[in-house]
Amino acid sequence: MALSIDDRASLDFVLSLRRHWAATVYPRLRADFDAIDPPPPPVNDAAGLAPLVHGLPTYPWFSWLERGSQKMLWRAVSDAVTREGPLPAAPDGPASVEPDPDLVLPTWYTDWDIHLQPGGVWSHELAGRVYEMGARLVMLGENDDYGFHRLFVETAVPAHPYRRIVDMGCGFGKSAWPLKQAFPEAEVIGVDLALPCLELAARRASQRNLAVRFRQADAVATGMEAGSVDLVTSTMFVHEVPADVLPAIFAEASRLLAPGGVLRFLDFQRTGDGLRDLAMIEHGARNNEPFLPPMIAADLPAMAAAAGLVNARWVAFDERSVGRLDSLSWPRRDEWHFPWAVLEAEKPQ
Ligand SMILES: C[S@@+](CC[C@H](N)C(=O)[O-])C[C@H]1O[C@@H](n2cnc3c(N)ncnc32)[C@H](O)[C@@H]1O
Numbered sequence: 032m033a034l035s036i037d038d039r040a041s042l043d044f045v046l047s048l049r050r051h052w053a054a055t056v057y058p059r060l061r062a063d064f065d066a067i068d069p070p071p072p073p074v075n076d077a078a079g080l081a082p083l084v085h086g087l088p089t090y091p092w093f094s095w096l097e098r099g100s101q102k103m104l105w106r107a108v109s110d111a112v113t114r115e116g117p118l119p120a121a122p123d124g125p126a127s128v129e130p131d132p133d134l135v136l137p138t139w140y141t142d143w144d145i146h147l148q149p150g151g152v153w154s155h156e157l158a159g160r161v162y163e164m165g166a167r168l169v170m171l172g173e174n175d176d177y178g179f180h181r182l183f184v185e186t187a188v189p190a191h192p193y194r195r196i197v198d199m200g201c202g203f204g205k206s207a208w209p210l211k212q213a214f215p216e217a218e219v220i221g222v223d224l225a226l227p228c229l230e231l232a233a234r235r236a237s238q239r240n241l242a243v244r245f246r247q248a249d250a251v252a253t254g255m256e257a258g259s260v261d262l263v264t265s266t267m268f269v270h271e272v273p274a275d276v277l278p279a280i281f282a283e284a285s286r287l288l289a290p291g292g293v294l295r296f297l298d299f300q301r302t303g304d305g306l307r308d309l310a311m312i313e314h315g316a317r318n319n320e321p322f323l324p325p326m327i328a329a330d331l332p333a334m335a336a337a338a339g340l341v342n343a344r345w346v347a348f349d350e351r352s353v354g355r356l357d358s359l360s361w362p363r364r365d366e367w368h369f370p371w372a373v374l375e376a377e378k379p380q
Contacts, residue, residue, distance in 0.1 A: 034111055041107035045100060046168055052096040056089060057310070057367035063087040064306045077301070077308035078324075084309055093310075098317045101147050101169075108164045109149065112157050121230070124237020128229050131247040136224055139273050139322075147319045152202070152225045159231035163203050177205050179350050183266055183297050184209040186354030187373045193217040193261040197287060199250040199280070200268030204232030204243065206297075210264065211241045217261075221245045222253055251279040253287065260287040266297040269374075270315075274325035281331075281338035288378035294335065300345050300372035301327060302361055311370060331374055340376035348373050 201221030229245040315323035332343035348371040
């Protein structure tokens with residue numbers, strides 16, 4: 032996308048501010064925390080540390096900068112995308128979109144501007160492109176070629192001659208594209224509620240010559256045939272779903288999977304580091320992601336088991352290099368980052 036000098040300056044400013052927040056302000060908050068004397072005892076529930084952490088000198092900077100820079104990000108991105116205007120009609124290509132004009136979006140979905148994106152990812156024509164550009168900045172500009180999602184597919188998804196793959200909450204297609212690249216013989220279907228994201232996903236897939244189907248549907252009721260899918264994936268999706276809806280997500284994934292089918296959901300988990308876990312849980316409030324803390328508190332492997340899946344467990348994911356790790360334990364990191372993790376489960380034979 033060709034940016035004006037003004038747009039480039041705004042985006043560079045926001046990106047620098049976010050890098051400063053992650054790489055300088057968070058480590059200062061850590062130093063404040065480590066200097067507490069006597070040190071707080073280990074806690075199971077990091078929320079119990081909130082009164083202590085909220086009193087640290089760096090905390091107001093850390094907290095305000097997270098929310099404030101996110102608001103600036105959407106302003107800068109929306110300005111740039113609005114200035115570019117609607118894209119020309121999508122050229123013909125192998126990807127397709129299947130809108131559902133009768134779909135009623137759940138109110139838990141429409142009531143919140145998730146990630147603070149004004150109007151969310153669903154409510155207007157440019158929403159998918161605003162989300163696309165914002166997502167690149169949120170990853171601190173280090174994921175322009177979507178290596179994160181490729182690493183998920185390459186290291187967390189077992190190699191297998193899948194026939195049909197469903198990617199739930201596919202957004203603008205970041206995980207569906209590498210799934211199709213890794214498993215070209217499989218029919219890959221991305222499912223999402225947001226039509227602007229699905230249209231963009233199909234455009235970008237066609238630009239990559241990838242025959243992916245993008246289907247507008249609620250992941251709790253995809254309308255697809257039971258037992259017709261070998262792999263169900265999602266990335267950065269389950270923390271956006273209310274805890275009381277999550278069992279229906281697992282029930283639908285389990286219904287779709289054929290015997291021996293595979294489920295892989297990438298999201299976040301607790302690390303056991305109280306400060307980091309509190310920062311992640313409070314990210315839910317600062318970034319308008321109200322369902323994140325309840326998802327972290329919920330027992331998703333138990334939900335998967337209740338839906339008839341087996342071997343359900345979380346493992347850590349390190350997006351900098353190796354991707355999937357063998358246990359739920361992360362290498363030490365000083366900067367702010369999300370503790371990514373993969374929920375793995377299978378449908379019994
Ligand atoms: C944070 S985005 C992640 C998008 C993509 N998976 C990625 O990794 O970039 C979450 C997506 O889930 C979608 N979503 C939320 N609830 C959904 C539901 N019940 N059914 C289908 N999609 C849903 C949202 O519209 C959004 O596109």
